[in-house]
């Protein structure tokens with residue numbers, strides 16, 4: 001059997017033929033997800049050109065988060081906005097790069113949120129980056145769009161996923177009934193189904209955190225990582241390996257692919273902010289994927305999917321991945337409080 005005959009379901013066919021909990025995927029959601037995937041296919045092509053089309057470097061602007069925008073942050077944001085403009089059931093969208101939501105149809109069943117280009121610090125050094133997206137059910141589809149419509153917990157997501165632009169361009173997607181993965185066929189421009197029922201192993205020997213922040217961490221995180229580092233000579237019955245790519249998309253892709261735990265916890269550098277990563281554009285979609293793959297995701301005290309946002313650009317402490325490790329971290333946090 002050739003590789004091409006082994007993988008013969010493209011994304012459009014997948015959406016048309018799949019049932020989620022016994023129901024076909026609504027046409028409006030199919031249209032929206034296809035538009036996102038098509039845009040990411042285009043973006044993958046642009047990312048791969050890099051310096052050849054003048055894509056590297058700073059855009060000379062800042063975003064609402066006070067961060068310097070890279071050229072690719074701006075291009076990815078514009079491409080996604082343009083790509084979903086025609087979607088009939090998309091009421092509006094919100095982006096990590098924009099202060100306010102943007103109405104699309106104004107009314108409709110869905111709201112789209114995205115981090116257009118995650119891992120911006122890796123663009124210029126040719127390391128994996130990605131796009132993260134989340135689709136929320138709009139509570140009152142007929143009512144005109146308001147910013148508060150977006151302030152829903154992750155449990156209201158109809159779909160979530162990411163596209164990682166690495167050696168391969170791969171998309172992970174959940175519609176609330178498991179996780180599937182697709183790889184972009186760069187010749188046809190189509191995403192092709194490569195994996196069903198992705199599962200994160202319950203136990204792991206691999207953790208992922210920016211160790212340079214160790215001195216700023218809270219006690220439960222420090223205790224957990226200290227024990228991983230001590231391995232069999234300490235509290236744990238195994239030795240651990242560590243990985244940190246500094247693109248959440250790539251780090252979470254590794255967790256979904258071979259297990260592990262990813263952490264970007266609260267730390268004392270900015271004591272009044274709850275964390276670095278964004279709840280709506282990063283933590284919620286990744287938490288939906290991780291839960292659907294049998295893992296867990298917490299801020300230490302609560303499951304991330306249960307948090308009710310009070311503002312669009314809210315930040316959060318994130319620990320996600322293999323269930324046993326997340327339960328251990330939650331236990332350490334409960335002992336500390």
Ligand code: AHM
Nearest residue numbers: 117118119120121210246247248249
């Ligand atoms: P970005 O969306 O501006 O790229 O920032 C988020 C990124 C995550 O992808 C990654 O996990 C983290 O920030 C890396 O942070 P650090 O540079 O502190 O290691």
Ligand code: MG
Nearest residue numbers: 115118119282
């Ligand atoms: Mg990001």
